[in-house]
Amino acid sequence: MALSEPLFKRVAVIGLGLIGGSLASAIRRNGLASTVVGVDQRAEELQLGKVLGIVDETAFTVAEAVQGADLVVLAVPVRATRAVLEEVRTVLEPGAVLTDVGSTKSSFVADVEAVFGCLSPLVIPGHPIAGSEKSGIHAADPELFAHHKVILTPPDNVSEPHLARLKALWEGCGATVLTMSVAYHDEVLAATSHLPHLIAFSLVDTLAGEDENMDIFRYAAGGFRDFTRIAASDPVMWHDIFLSNREAVLRVIDHFTHDLEQLRTAIANQDSATLLRVFSRAKAAREHFSKMLSGQAYVTKNSEKQVTFRLQPGGAISGDIRVPGDKSMSHRSIMLGALADGVTEVKGFLEGEDSLATLQAFRDMGVTIEGPEDGFVRIHGVGMHGLQAPRGPLYLGNSGTAMRLFAGLLAAQPFDSELTGDASLSGRPMGRVADPLRAMGAVIDTAEGGRPPLRIRGGQKLSGIHYEMPVASAQVKSCLLLAGLYAEGSTSVTEPAPTRDHTERMLAGFGYHVHRDGATASVSGGDKLTATNIDVPADISSSAFFLVAASIAPGSDLILRHVGMNPTRVGVINILRQMGANIEVLDEREIGGEPVADLRVRSAELRGIDIPEDQVPLAIDEFPVLFIAATCANGRTVLRGAEELRVKESDRIQVMADGLAAVGVETTVTPGGIIIDGGQTIGGGTVNSHGDHRIAMSFAVASLRSRGEIMVTDCANVATSFPGFVELARGTGINISAEGAE
Ligand code: S3P
Numbered sequence: 001m002a003l004s005e006p007l008f009k010r011v012a013v014i015g016l017g018l019i020g021g022s023l024a025s026a027i028r029r030n031g032l033a034s035t036v037v038g039v040d041q042r043a044e045e046l047q048l049g050k051v052l053g054i055v056d057e058t059a060f061t062v063a064e065a066v067q068g069a070d071l072v073v074l075a076v077p078v079r080a081t082r083a084v085l086e087e088v089r090t091v092l093e094p095g096a097v098l099t100d101v102g103s104t105k106s107s108f109v110a111d112v113e114a115v116f117g118c119l120s121p122l123v124i125p126g127h128p129i130a131g132s133e134k135s136g137i138h139a140a141d142p143e144l145f146a147h148h149k150v151i152l153t154p155p156d157n158v159s160e161p162h163l164a165r166l167k168a169l170w171e172g173c174g175a176t177v178l179t180m181s182v183a184y185h186d187e188v189l190a191a192t193s194h195l196p197h198l199i200a201f202s203l204v205d206t207l208a209g210e211d212e213n214m215d216i217f218r219y220a221a222g223g224f225r226d227f228t229r230i231a232a233s234d235p236v237m238w239h240d241i242f243l244s245n246r247e248a249v250l251r252v253i254d255h256f257t258h259d260l261e262q263l264r265t266a267i268a269n270q271d272s273a274t275l276l277r278v279f280s281r282a283k284a285a286r287e288h289f290s291k292m293l294s295g296q297a298y299v300t301k302n303s304e305k306q307v308t309f310r311l312q313p314g315g316a317i318s319g320d321i322r323v324p325g326d327k328s329m330s331h332r333s334i335m336l337g338a339l340a341d342g343v344t345e346v347k348g349f350l351e352g353e354d355s356l357a358t359l360q361a362f363r364d365m366g367v368t369i370e371g372p373e374d375g376f377v378r379i380h381g382v383g384m385h386g387l388q389a390p391r392g393p394l395y396l397g398n399s400g401t402a403m404r405l406f407a408g409l410l411a412a413q414p415f416d417s418e419l420t421g422d423a424s425l426s427g428r429p430m431g432r433v434a435d436p437l438r439a440m441g442a443v444i445d446t447a448e449g450g451r452p453p454l455r456i457r458g459g460q461k462l463s464g465i466h467y468e469m470p471v472a473s474a475q476v477k478s479c480l481l482l483a484g485l486y487a488e489g490s491t492s493v494t495e496p497a498p499t500r501d502h503t504e505r506m507l508a509g510f511g512y513h514v515h516r517d518g519a520t521a522s523v524s525g526g527d528k529l530t531a532t533n534i535d536v537p538a539d540i541s542s543s544a545f546f547l548v549a550a551s552i553a554p555g556s557d558l559i560l561r562h563v564g565m566n567p568t569r570v571g572v573i574n575i576l577r578q579m580g581a582n583i584e585v586l587d588e589r590e591i592g593g594e595p596v597a598d599l600r601v602r603s604a605e606l607r608g609i610d611i612p613e614d615q616v617p618l619a620i621d622e623f624p625v626l627f628i629a630a631t632c633a634n635g636r637t638v639l640r641g642a643e644e645l646r647v648k649e650s651d652r653i654q655v656m657a658d659g660l661a662a663v664g665v666e667t668t669v670t671p672g673g674i675i676i677d678g679g680q681t682i683g684g685g686t687v688n689s690h691g692d693h694r695i696a697m698s699f700a701v702a703s704l705r706s707r708g709e710i711m712v713t714d715c716a717n718v719a720t721s722f723p724g725f726v727e728l729a730r731g732t733g734i735n736i737s738a739e740g741a742e
Helices: 018-029 043-051 062-066 078-089 106-116 160-172 182-210 215-219 222-232 235-244 246-268 272-293 327-339 353-364 400-410 431-439 474-484 502-509 540-552 571-578 623-632 643-647 652-662 693-705 725-732
Strands: 008-014 033-039 057-059 071-074 097-100 126-129 149-152 176-179 308-311 318-321 343-347 368-373 376-380 417-420 443-447 451-457 466-468 490-494 515-517 520-524 533-535 557-564 582-591 594-602 636-639 667-670 673-677 685-688 710-713 736-739
Touching: 008 018, 008 062, 018 033, 018 043, 018 160, 033 043, 033 062, 043 057, 057 062, 062 078, 071 078, 078 106, 078 235, 097 160, 106 182, 126 160, 149 160, 160 176, 182 222, 182 235, 182 246, 235 246, 246 272, 272 353, 272 368, 272 376, 308 693, 318 725, 327 343, 327 353, 327 376, 327 400, 327 474, 327 502, 327 533, 353 368, 353 400, 400 417, 400 431, 400 451, 400 474, 431 443, 431 474, 474 490, 474 502, 474 520, 540 557, 540 571, 540 582, 540 594, 540 623, 540 693, 540 725, 571 582, 571 623, 623 652, 623 673, 623 693, 643 652, 652 667, 652 673, 652 685, 652 693, 693 710, 693 725, 725 736
Parallel strands: 008 033, 008 071, 033 057, 071 097, 149 176, 318 557, 343 533, 466 490, 685 710
Antiparallel strands: 126 149, 308 710, 308 736, 343 376, 368 376, 417 451, 443 451, 490 520, 515 520, 557 594, 582 594, 636 673, 667 673
């Protein structure tokens, strides 16, 4: 970063060790200050600082360095802070910013207060979360902070312009700056850094003490070595850190001791449920964490991963396949299984990121869930009142279904909760559930415009209401029915048009009576759920890509197995058949309260149609790929009454129209739909999927009839609903490759 005007005139770095030296050299390298002056008691380090070009000037006393400096950085051991501050005090310029790089922040603040009598708005404690096994100025590295986090803990009365300058300095060194309170910093570091060091020191010492010859270490395998690597850290430094962060460390030691004791008891009592619960929750958390750190997808980092689909034109579709499990049912199986009495086993669970986020959220609320392994999940239900308060916000990734259904379930829990999601979910409307839930007595805060995050106050008594839904939404209906399980009296919801009824069917499967009267579904609160087994069929929404693919690609013949055929979901088949598609429904059967069938689809000449409005809610997720079918059909297709498409994972009307335009297909967008004149040539081009999984997969299908190569960008979210899509699509004959995928 080249700055015309450096951020600071003179930066004094007190202590030229690894961190102080690296900061000084990063400031110089990036032109962030006119002069960097260093001071260190160790004459050799000081001299090296000058020789290696790490500082512009060296000083022999703290006073000499600090005079005239507009930024003073303390980079000395935490226990030396107070003595150095005494020296700084007499010479600190009135407008200078004072900061530090120590690992504990309350001790720094206490030292400043002791020496200066108060914490001025120009004192901004800092802590770069970066380091190296090496120490000393010869290890100084101007890149040390690049892609690392730096935490600043400014006082409430901080001078904002000075804070902004200090932030800019760290950002100029390549770091990402976070701000938080002193207390929170020390709690977080006590838990994530200080406690693990303490345990490592203690464990190695215990084992070494048990065996004087240290013979035991001969048998120590990789696990021990990995676990105790940090016990080789600097004892004096850690001694200082524990004594400086005493309060927070004591709290986290107590917490850990309590949990360790709980495991001891579980082992003593042969209590497998507790052991499994703790271990599986920890395993999931650890996997999540390592994936996050390596920037791969699980839930949180997914949208940041850049995946591009590259598609060569042409091809025919064939094979005998089963697409992954139904997303709507997978979410609901975890929710109801968790709240049931007893153990629920689920087969065919969708291991996509949306449903995995739901699964993780229930683990975060204390539910033991084994799996998923090849679609098999075992949920140890905790009963209607057995959920525990999560330790932090529940992160629901890309899933609107999860957020809306969770809102209903959590509105009546005894604890507070917060629901967050990725960038797409954070822009979606939640007022549609928050408003009726408030009418039931829930206390829910949303961000501006009714958007996430949702903050739900626990301990509220809910009362049943009757709600006439203004839009046909299964998510809203399900949210209210789930809240209704906890509400006093009856909760009923009337839908303006039929929407998917998986919640009602699955509640019945768990033994909870749902009353149906025409367009109205109702439940009475206060009953219980009894564990059951669930066989999740293949998702008709994922099958839809192949129904269209095989219809539009000449010479195709494909079997799709075990497809969910719930009448509230088969709009795509009805519409495609009306367009002339050749879809045979084979071996219709009912499994676990849901109709299932195999489908055979062969290529056909499609024709454009006016899509009947009553089919819109029944095919709500399938329109992106139906637009591709319409493009390949003869004649005009008109869609109306589909305003809801504008508030899905993306504005699916506009994003599809833009994508079609990018490959040379013209359409007319209307407020609630689109007009597509079929028979236009699909050319090559680059389509932006806007992170919407179904848009990305639709353009993969379009390539079967394109004249040139299609690139689709921002495709990582395909993993939310259809893990393995690329491999399955390639296996059936789509010429697809994914770049940037794992
Ligand atoms: C879903 C309902 C639909 C659908 C979504 C899943 C569900 O949303 O688009 O993918 O599982 O209940 P709306 O009910 O809001 O239309």
